[in-house]
Amino acid sequence: MDEGMSGFCIKASAAGGNGTGTKCGRWNPTTEQVKVLTELFRSGLRTPSTDQIQKISTQLSFYGKIESKNVFYWFQNHKARERQKRRKVSISVHDDHHNHNHNHDLHHHQHKDFIRRMDKISSPKHFLEVNHHHHHQQVYDHLQPERVMETLQLFPLNSFGEYSEPEKLMIRSMNANHDHHPPLDLRLSFL
Amino acid sequence: MDEGMSGFCIKASAAGGNGTGTKCGRWNPTTEQVKVLTELFRSGLRTPSTDQIQKISTQLSFYGKIESKNVFYWFQNHKARERQKRRKVSISVHDDHHNHNHNHDLHHHQHKDFIRRMDKISSPKHFLEVNHHHHHQQVYDHLQPERVMETLQLFPLNSFGEYSEPEKLMIRSMNANHDHHPPLDLRLSFL
DNA sequence: GCAGTATGAATGAAGG
DNA sequence: CCTTCATTCATACTGC
Numbered sequence: 001m002d003e004g005m006s007g008f009c010i011k012a013s014a015a016g017g018n019g020t021g022t023k024c025g026r027w028n029p030t031t032e033q034v035k036v037l038t039e040l041f042r043s044g045l046r047t048p049s050t051d052q053i054q055k056i057s058t059q060l061s062f063y064g065k066i067e068s069k070n071v072f073y074w075f076q077n078h079k080a081r082e083r084q085k086r087r088k089v090s091i092s093v094h095d096d097h098h099n100h101n102h103n104h105d106l107h108h109h110q111h112k113d114f115i116r117r118m119d120k121i122s123s124p125k126h127f128l129e130v131n132h133h134h135h136h137q138q139v140y141d142h143l144q145p146e147r148v149m150e151t152l153q154l155f156p157l158n159s160f161g162e163y164s165e166p167e168k169l170m171i172r173s174m175n176a177n178h179d180h181h182p183p184l185d186l187r188l189s190f191l
Numbered sequence: 192m193d194e195g196m197s198g199f200c201i202k203a204s205a206a207g208g209n210g211t212g213t214k215c216g217r218w219n220p221t222t223e224q225v226k227v228l229t230e231l232f233r234s235g236l237r238t239p240s241t242d243q244i245q246k247i248s249t250q251l252s253f254y255g256k257i258e259s260k261n262v263f264y265w266f267q268n269h270k271a272r273e274r275q276k277r278r279k280v281s282i283s284v285h286d287d288h289h290n291h292n293h294n295h296d297l298h299h300h301q302h303k304d305f306i307r308r309m310d311k312i313s314s315p316k317h318f319l320e321v322n323h324h325h326h327h328q329q330v331y332d333h334l335q336p337e338r339v340m341e342t343l344q345l346f347p348l349n350s351f352g353e354y355s356e357p358e359k360l361m362i363r364s365m366n367a368n369h370d371h372h373p374p375l376d377l378r379l380s381f382l
Numbered sequence: 383g384c385a386g387t388a389t390g391a392a393t394g395a396a397g398g
Numbered sequence: 399c400c401t402t403c404a405t406t407c408a409t410a411c412t413g414c
Contacts, residue, residue: 025409025410026389026390026391026408026409026410027390027391028390028410028411029389029390040382047401047402052382055381055382056381056382058381059381069391070390070391073389073390073391073392074389074390076390076391076402076403077389077390077391078389079402079403080403080404080405081388081389083403083404084404084405112396112397112398113267113396113397113398113399114259114260114263114264114395114396216405217393217394217395217404217405217406218394218395219394219406220394260395261394261395264393264394264395264396265393265394267395267399268393268394268395269393270399271399271400272392272393383414384413384414385412385413385414386411386412386413386414387410387411387412387413388409388410388411388412389408389409389410389411390407390408390409390410391406391407391408391409392405392406392407392408393404393405393406393407394403394404394405394406395402395403395404395405396401396402396403396404397400397401397402397403398399398400398401398402
Protein backbone atom coordinates (compact mmCIF):
# COMPACT_ATOMS: atom_id res chain seq x y z
CA MET A 1 0.00 0.00 0.00
CA ASP A 2 2.90 2.23 0.25
CA GLU A 3 2.35 4.36 -2.60
CA GLY A 4 4.97 4.64 -5.17
CA MET A 5 4.74 8.31 -4.71
CA SER A 6 5.95 9.58 -7.93
CA GLY A 7 5.55 13.07 -6.74
CA PHE A 8 8.39 15.03 -7.98
CA CYS A 9 6.97 17.77 -9.93
CA ILE A 10 9.00 20.69 -10.71
CA LYS A 11 6.58 23.42 -10.55
CA ALA A 12 7.78 26.94 -10.46
CA SER A 13 4.50 28.67 -10.79
CA ALA A 14 3.24 30.36 -7.72
CA ALA A 15 0.65 32.79 -6.62
CA GLY A 16 2.83 35.54 -7.78
CA GLY A 17 1.59 35.32 -11.26
CA ASN A 18 3.47 33.14 -13.55
CA GLY A 19 2.99 29.81 -15.03
CA THR A 20 6.14 28.19 -15.94
CA GLY A 21 7.49 24.89 -15.14
CA THR A 22 4.74 22.50 -14.27
CA LYS A 23 5.64 19.05 -15.05
CA CYS A 24 4.09 16.05 -13.50
CA GLY A 25 2.30 14.77 -10.52
CA ARG A 26 -0.52 16.83 -9.37
CA TRP A 27 -1.94 19.52 -11.44
CA ASN A 28 -0.85 22.94 -10.58
CA PRO A 29 -3.05 25.51 -12.17
CA THR A 30 -1.59 28.66 -13.52
CA THR A 31 -3.00 31.94 -12.43
CA GLU A 32 -4.69 32.32 -15.73
CA GLN A 33 -6.37 29.00 -15.39
CA VAL A 34 -7.49 29.78 -11.91
CA LYS A 35 -8.77 33.09 -13.04
CA VAL A 36 -10.90 31.59 -15.72
CA LEU A 37 -12.18 28.88 -13.49
CA THR A 38 -13.02 31.35 -10.81
CA GLU A 39 -14.85 33.50 -13.25
CA LEU A 40 -16.86 30.62 -14.47
CA PHE A 41 -17.69 29.75 -10.96
CA ARG A 42 -18.70 33.22 -10.13
CA SER A 43 -20.78 33.28 -13.20
CA GLY A 44 -22.89 30.63 -11.70
CA LEU A 45 -21.32 27.50 -12.99
CA ARG A 46 -21.24 24.98 -10.27
CA THR A 47 -21.33 21.58 -11.80
CA PRO A 48 -20.19 21.70 -15.39
CA SER A 49 -21.34 19.00 -17.66
CA THR A 50 -19.03 16.77 -19.52
CA ASP A 51 -19.09 18.98 -22.51
CA GLN A 52 -18.37 22.01 -20.56
CA ILE A 53 -15.60 20.38 -18.68
CA GLN A 54 -14.06 19.29 -21.85
CA LYS A 55 -14.25 22.65 -23.43
CA ILE A 56 -12.95 24.39 -20.42
CA SER A 57 -10.15 21.96 -20.22
CA THR A 58 -9.30 22.39 -23.82
CA GLN A 59 -9.24 26.10 -23.55
CA LEU A 60 -7.28 26.09 -20.40
CA SER A 61 -4.76 23.77 -21.86
CA PHE A 62 -3.48 26.72 -23.70
CA TYR A 63 -2.19 28.15 -20.52
CA GLY A 64 -0.61 25.00 -19.40
CA LYS A 65 -1.00 21.36 -18.83
CA ILE A 66 -4.40 20.41 -17.69
CA GLU A 67 -6.76 17.52 -17.89
CA SER A 68 -10.46 17.24 -17.71
CA LYS A 69 -10.38 15.70 -14.35
CA ASN A 70 -8.62 18.72 -13.03
CA VAL A 71 -11.45 20.91 -14.08
CA PHE A 72 -13.91 18.54 -12.64
CA TYR A 73 -12.15 18.36 -9.35
CA TRP A 74 -11.64 22.03 -9.24
CA PHE A 75 -15.31 22.70 -9.41
CA GLN A 76 -16.12 19.99 -6.99
CA ASN A 77 -13.68 21.27 -4.48
CA HIS A 78 -14.43 24.87 -4.96
CA LYS A 79 -18.10 24.40 -4.49
CA ALA A 80 -17.68 22.14 -1.54
CA ARG A 81 -15.31 24.45 0.17
CA GLU A 82 -17.39 27.48 -0.37
CA ARG A 83 -20.18 25.71 1.29
CA GLN A 84 -18.01 24.39 4.00
CA LYS A 85 -16.80 27.76 5.00
CA ARG A 86 -20.27 29.04 4.86
CA ARG A 87 -21.45 26.35 7.11
CA LYS A 88 -18.82 26.83 9.69
CA VAL A 89 -19.42 30.48 9.94
CA SER A 90 -23.13 30.32 10.12
CA ILE A 91 -22.96 27.77 12.85
CA SER A 92 -20.80 30.00 14.91
CA VAL A 93 -22.90 33.03 14.33
CA HIS A 94 -26.39 32.10 15.23
CA ASP A 95 -26.07 28.94 17.07
CA ASP A 96 -29.24 28.27 18.92
CA HIS A 97 -27.83 25.68 21.20
CA HIS A 98 -30.13 23.14 19.78
CA ASN A 99 -29.09 22.98 16.28
CA HIS A 100 -27.26 19.74 15.98
CA ASN A 101 -29.24 17.80 13.55
CA HIS A 102 -27.54 18.17 10.28
CA ASN A 103 -23.91 17.78 10.73
CA HIS A 104 -22.83 14.60 12.30
CA ASP A 105 -26.13 13.16 13.21
CA LEU A 106 -25.17 10.07 11.39
CA HIS A 107 -27.44 7.11 11.10
CA HIS A 108 -31.09 6.86 11.89
CA HIS A 109 -32.44 7.75 8.57
CA GLN A 110 -30.22 5.29 6.90
CA HIS A 111 -29.55 5.02 3.28
CA LYS A 112 -32.36 4.41 1.02
CA ASP A 113 -30.83 2.32 -1.62
CA PHE A 114 -29.10 0.15 0.79
CA ILE A 115 -32.17 -0.42 2.86
CA ARG A 116 -34.29 -1.04 -0.10
CA ARG A 117 -31.99 -3.66 -1.34
CA MET A 118 -31.62 -5.21 2.01
CA ASP A 119 -35.25 -5.19 2.58
CA LYS A 120 -36.04 -6.70 -0.71
CA ILE A 121 -33.56 -9.33 -1.33
CA SER A 122 -33.83 -11.04 1.93
CA SER A 123 -35.13 -9.49 5.03
CA PRO A 124 -32.13 -9.03 7.16
CA LYS A 125 -34.40 -8.10 9.98
CA HIS A 126 -32.13 -5.92 11.97
CA PHE A 127 -29.52 -5.84 9.43
CA LEU A 128 -29.25 -2.23 10.03
CA GLU A 129 -30.14 -2.52 13.58
CA VAL A 130 -27.01 -4.43 14.07
CA ASN A 131 -25.49 -1.10 13.74
CA HIS A 132 -27.19 -0.05 16.89
CA HIS A 133 -24.35 -0.86 19.07
CA HIS A 134 -23.45 2.70 19.63
CA HIS A 135 -23.69 2.20 23.33
CA HIS A 136 -21.11 -0.44 23.32
CA GLN A 137 -17.50 -0.12 23.72
CA GLN A 138 -16.65 -2.92 21.48
CA VAL A 139 -16.28 -0.36 18.90
CA TYR A 140 -12.96 0.32 20.36
CA ASP A 141 -11.98 -3.25 20.07
CA HIS A 142 -10.82 -2.67 16.62
CA LEU A 143 -8.37 -0.16 17.73
CA GLN A 144 -6.19 -3.03 18.60
CA PRO A 145 -3.14 -3.30 16.52
CA GLU A 146 -3.06 -5.98 13.97
CA ARG A 147 -2.01 -8.78 16.12
CA VAL A 148 -5.27 -10.45 16.69
CA MET A 149 -5.09 -13.46 14.50
CA GLU A 150 -6.59 -16.33 16.20
CA THR A 151 -10.15 -17.22 15.73
CA LEU A 152 -10.79 -16.32 12.20
CA GLN A 153 -8.04 -17.18 9.94
CA LEU A 154 -9.93 -16.49 6.86
CA PHE A 155 -7.61 -14.29 5.02
CA PRO A 156 -4.10 -15.40 4.60
CA LEU A 157 -2.58 -12.06 4.08
CA ASN A 158 0.29 -13.40 2.18
CA SER A 159 -1.79 -15.02 -0.44
CA PHE A 160 -3.44 -12.05 -1.88
CA GLY A 161 -3.13 -11.15 -5.43
CA GLU A 162 -3.26 -14.54 -6.93
CA TYR A 163 -5.63 -17.38 -6.65
CA SER A 164 -6.39 -20.42 -8.62
CA GLU A 165 -8.97 -20.76 -11.28
CA PRO A 166 -11.18 -23.14 -9.37
CA GLU A 167 -11.61 -20.56 -6.76
CA LYS A 168 -12.65 -18.03 -9.25
CA LEU A 169 -15.27 -20.36 -10.48
CA MET A 170 -16.53 -20.92 -7.04
CA ILE A 171 -16.93 -17.30 -6.48
CA ARG A 172 -18.58 -16.88 -9.77
CA SER A 173 -21.08 -19.52 -9.10
CA MET A 174 -21.86 -18.02 -5.82
CA ASN A 175 -22.39 -14.73 -7.36
CA ALA A 176 -24.60 -16.08 -10.07
CA ASN A 177 -26.99 -17.68 -7.76
CA HIS A 178 -28.07 -15.11 -5.34
CA ASP A 179 -31.54 -14.17 -6.16
CA HIS A 180 -34.03 -15.25 -3.64
CA HIS A 181 -32.90 -16.80 -0.49
CA PRO A 182 -29.52 -17.70 -1.64
CA PRO A 183 -28.34 -20.81 -0.01
CA LEU A 184 -24.99 -19.66 -1.03
CA ASP A 185 -22.47 -19.01 1.56
CA LEU A 186 -19.96 -16.47 0.87
CA ARG A 187 -17.07 -17.81 2.68
CA LEU A 188 -14.16 -15.64 2.12
CA SER A 189 -11.88 -18.36 3.12
CA PHE A 190 -11.28 -19.01 -0.48
CA LEU A 191 -8.84 -16.26 -0.29
CA MET B 192 -7.71 25.16 6.89
CA ASP B 193 -7.59 24.42 10.49
CA GLU B 194 -11.14 23.63 11.21
CA GLY B 195 -10.94 20.32 9.57
CA MET B 196 -11.56 18.90 12.96
CA SER B 197 -15.25 19.21 12.73
CA GLY B 198 -15.66 15.66 13.82
CA PHE B 199 -14.17 13.98 16.73
CA CYS B 200 -12.59 11.28 14.82
CA ILE B 201 -9.17 10.32 15.70
CA LYS B 202 -8.00 9.45 12.36
CA ALA B 203 -4.55 8.21 12.65
CA SER B 204 -4.83 6.27 9.53
CA ALA B 205 -3.13 7.45 6.48
CA ALA B 206 -1.73 6.15 3.31
CA GLY B 207 0.88 4.40 5.25
CA GLY B 208 -1.18 1.35 5.68
CA ASN B 209 -2.47 0.74 9.09
CA GLY B 210 -5.64 -0.33 10.63
CA THR B 211 -5.59 1.41 13.87
CA GLY B 212 -7.37 4.41 15.04
CA THR B 213 -10.29 5.46 13.00
CA LYS B 214 -13.52 4.67 14.57
CA CYS B 215 -15.92 7.43 14.23
CA GLY B 216 -18.16 8.92 11.65
CA ARG B 217 -17.29 7.49 8.40
CA TRP B 218 -15.90 4.12 7.88
CA ASN B 219 -12.25 3.98 7.24
CA PRO B 220 -11.34 0.64 5.80
CA THR B 221 -8.13 -0.95 6.82
CA THR B 222 -5.77 -2.11 4.18
CA GLU B 223 -6.75 -5.66 4.83
CA GLN B 224 -10.37 -4.90 4.36
CA VAL B 225 -9.70 -3.09 1.17
CA LYS B 226 -7.60 -5.89 0.00
CA VAL B 227 -10.29 -8.43 0.54
CA LEU B 228 -12.93 -6.30 -1.00
CA THR B 229 -10.79 -5.68 -3.97
CA GLU B 230 -10.14 -9.32 -4.36
CA LEU B 231 -13.78 -10.11 -4.24
CA PHE B 232 -14.40 -7.50 -6.79
CA ARG B 233 -11.72 -8.77 -9.02
CA SER B 234 -13.11 -12.19 -8.61
CA GLY B 235 -16.19 -11.07 -10.31
CA LEU B 236 -18.40 -10.02 -7.52
CA ARG B 237 -20.18 -6.90 -8.52
CA THR B 238 -23.36 -6.58 -6.61
CA PRO B 239 -23.31 -8.78 -3.58
CA SER B 240 -26.58 -9.95 -2.23
CA THR B 241 -27.69 -9.20 1.22
CA ASP B 242 -26.36 -12.44 2.48
CA GLN B 243 -23.09 -11.94 0.85
CA ILE B 244 -22.83 -8.49 2.17
CA GLN B 245 -23.54 -9.70 5.58
CA LYS B 246 -20.99 -12.40 5.43
CA ILE B 247 -18.37 -10.22 4.00
CA SER B 248 -19.09 -7.66 6.60
CA THR B 249 -18.86 -10.19 9.33
CA GLN B 250 -15.58 -11.46 8.13
CA LEU B 251 -14.15 -8.08 7.59
CA SER B 252 -15.16 -6.98 11.01
CA PHE B 253 -12.29 -9.02 12.18
CA TYR B 254 -9.96 -6.49 10.77
CA GLY B 255 -11.76 -3.56 12.13
CA LYS B 256 -15.00 -1.84 12.58
CA ILE B 257 -17.28 -2.24 9.68
CA GLU B 258 -20.92 -2.37 8.92
CA SER B 259 -22.91 -3.96 6.21
CA LYS B 260 -23.69 -0.72 4.60
CA ASN B 261 -20.02 -0.07 4.21
CA VAL B 262 -19.65 -3.17 2.15
CA PHE B 263 -22.68 -2.33 0.18
CA TYR B 264 -21.50 1.14 -0.59
CA TRP B 265 -18.05 0.00 -1.30
CA PHE B 266 -19.16 -2.29 -4.02
CA GLN B 267 -21.48 0.20 -5.46
CA ASN B 268 -18.87 2.91 -5.60
CA HIS B 269 -16.10 0.70 -6.69
CA LYS B 270 -18.07 -0.80 -9.45
CA ALA B 271 -19.27 2.48 -10.76
CA ARG B 272 -15.94 4.16 -10.52
CA GLU B 273 -14.02 1.31 -11.86
CA ARG B 274 -16.19 1.08 -14.85
CA GLN B 275 -15.79 4.67 -15.69
CA LYS B 276 -12.21 4.72 -14.84
CA ARG B 277 -11.74 2.18 -17.44
CA ARG B 278 -12.73 4.85 -19.80
CA LYS B 279 -9.24 6.10 -19.85
CA VAL B 280 -9.27 9.68 -18.92
CA SER B 281 -5.74 10.56 -19.56
CA ILE B 282 -6.58 13.19 -22.00
CA SER B 283 -3.27 14.57 -22.93
CA VAL B 284 -4.69 17.76 -24.15
CA HIS B 285 -1.39 19.37 -24.07
CA ASP B 286 0.99 17.73 -26.41
CA ASP B 287 4.16 16.63 -24.92
CA HIS B 288 6.74 18.67 -26.57
CA HIS B 289 9.42 16.28 -25.66
CA ASN B 290 8.14 14.92 -22.55
CA HIS B 291 7.41 11.28 -22.90
CA ASN B 292 6.56 10.15 -19.49
CA HIS B 293 4.71 7.18 -18.30
CA ASN B 294 5.04 7.40 -14.64
CA HIS B 295 2.20 9.56 -13.63
CA ASP B 296 -0.38 6.88 -13.31
CA LEU B 297 1.41 4.45 -11.21
CA HIS B 298 0.98 5.78 -7.77
CA HIS B 299 -2.48 5.32 -6.45
CA HIS B 300 -5.58 4.81 -8.37
CA GLN B 301 -6.60 7.63 -10.49
CA HIS B 302 -9.58 9.68 -10.01
CA LYS B 303 -12.76 7.87 -10.41
CA ASP B 304 -15.17 10.44 -9.49
CA PHE B 305 -15.41 12.73 -12.35
CA ILE B 306 -15.09 10.06 -14.88
CA ARG B 307 -18.57 8.98 -14.30
CA ARG B 308 -19.94 12.20 -15.47
CA MET B 309 -17.66 12.29 -18.36
CA ASP B 310 -18.68 9.05 -19.74
CA LYS B 311 -22.29 9.37 -19.44
CA ILE B 312 -23.80 12.73 -19.12
CA SER B 313 -23.08 13.92 -22.53
CA SER B 314 -20.95 12.53 -25.23
CA PRO B 315 -21.30 8.82 -25.05
CA LYS B 316 -19.23 8.71 -28.15
CA HIS B 317 -15.80 9.51 -26.99
CA PHE B 318 -14.75 11.95 -24.53
CA LEU B 319 -11.12 11.38 -24.29
CA GLU B 320 -10.61 10.18 -27.71
CA VAL B 321 -11.50 13.55 -28.91
CA ASN B 322 -8.48 14.89 -27.29
CA HIS B 323 -6.31 12.66 -29.29
CA HIS B 324 -8.02 13.56 -32.42
CA HIS B 325 -7.73 17.22 -32.32
CA HIS B 326 -4.24 18.41 -32.10
CA HIS B 327 -5.05 21.61 -30.42
CA GLN B 328 -4.50 23.30 -33.64
CA GLN B 329 -7.80 24.89 -33.93
CA VAL B 330 -7.62 25.59 -30.33
CA TYR B 331 -4.76 27.85 -30.77
CA ASP B 332 -6.44 29.22 -33.73
CA HIS B 333 -9.00 31.13 -31.87
CA LEU B 334 -6.93 31.56 -28.89
CA GLN B 335 -4.84 34.12 -30.58
CA PRO B 336 -4.07 36.76 -28.08
CA GLU B 337 -4.66 39.47 -30.55
CA ARG B 338 -7.94 38.26 -31.56
CA VAL B 339 -10.44 39.63 -29.21
CA MET B 340 -13.71 37.97 -29.50
CA GLU B 341 -16.63 39.96 -28.56
CA THR B 342 -18.13 36.79 -27.47
CA LEU B 343 -18.58 36.15 -23.92
CA GLN B 344 -21.36 33.82 -24.37
CA LEU B 345 -20.90 31.87 -21.30
CA PHE B 346 -23.12 28.95 -21.38
CA PRO B 347 -25.57 28.71 -24.17
CA LEU B 348 -27.18 25.99 -22.27
CA ASN B 349 -29.25 26.70 -19.30
CA SER B 350 -28.34 24.17 -16.80
CA PHE B 351 -27.35 26.77 -14.39
CA GLY B 352 -28.78 29.96 -15.69
CA GLU B 353 -28.18 31.51 -12.37
CA TYR B 354 -25.83 34.18 -13.35
CA SER B 355 -27.18 37.55 -14.02
CA GLU B 356 -26.53 39.71 -16.96
CA PRO B 357 -24.34 42.07 -15.02
CA GLU B 358 -22.04 39.28 -14.32
CA LYS B 359 -21.72 38.41 -17.91
CA LEU B 360 -20.79 41.92 -18.56
CA MET B 361 -18.31 41.85 -15.84
CA ILE B 362 -16.67 38.89 -17.28
CA ARG B 363 -16.70 40.44 -20.62
CA SER B 364 -15.08 43.57 -19.50
CA MET B 365 -12.58 41.59 -17.72
CA ASN B 366 -11.85 39.74 -20.82
CA ALA B 367 -11.73 42.56 -23.23
CA ASN B 368 -10.17 45.09 -21.01
CA HIS B 369 -6.97 43.95 -19.66
CA ASP B 370 -4.71 46.84 -19.31
CA HIS B 371 -1.72 45.25 -17.83
CA HIS B 372 -1.89 41.86 -19.25
CA PRO B 373 -0.07 40.82 -22.33
CA PRO B 374 -1.43 37.87 -24.12
CA LEU B 375 -3.84 37.01 -21.46
CA ASP B 376 -7.41 36.91 -22.37
CA LEU B 377 -10.23 35.62 -20.42
CA ARG B 378 -12.64 34.70 -23.05
CA LEU B 379 -15.01 32.12 -22.03
CA SER B 380 -16.80 32.02 -25.26
CA PHE B 381 -15.74 28.56 -25.94
CA LEU B 382 -18.55 27.30 -23.92
C1' DG C 383 14.00 22.67 7.12
C1' DC C 384 9.80 22.15 9.36
C1' DA C 385 5.05 24.00 10.58
C1' DG C 386 0.96 25.65 8.84
C1' DT C 387 -2.09 26.30 5.22
C1' DA C 388 -4.34 26.04 0.54
C1' DT C 389 -5.98 22.93 -2.50
C1' DG C 390 -5.82 18.82 -5.75
C1' DA C 391 -7.38 14.13 -5.56
C1' DA C 392 -9.84 10.12 -3.67
C1' DT C 393 -13.64 7.94 -1.80
C1' DG C 394 -17.34 7.03 1.64
C1' DA C 395 -22.16 8.06 1.91
C1' DA C 396 -26.65 9.51 0.21
C1' DG C 397 -30.27 11.07 -2.60
C1' DG C 398 -33.14 10.42 -6.67
C1' DC D 399 -27.70 2.82 -11.65
C1' DC D 400 -26.39 7.75 -11.82
C1' DT D 401 -25.30 12.17 -9.73
C1' DT D 402 -23.82 14.83 -5.93
C1' DC D 403 -22.32 16.00 -1.19
C1' DA D 404 -19.05 15.64 2.51
C1' DT D 405 -14.86 14.25 4.56
C1' DT D 406 -10.51 12.91 4.22
C1' DC D 407 -5.83 12.15 2.36
C1' DA D 408 -1.82 13.93 0.04
C1' DT D 409 0.89 17.42 -1.63
C1' DA D 410 2.33 22.12 -3.39
C1' DC D 411 3.23 26.46 -1.49
C1' DT D 412 4.45 30.08 1.98
C1' DG D 413 6.33 31.72 6.03
C1' DC D 414 9.16 31.33 9.97
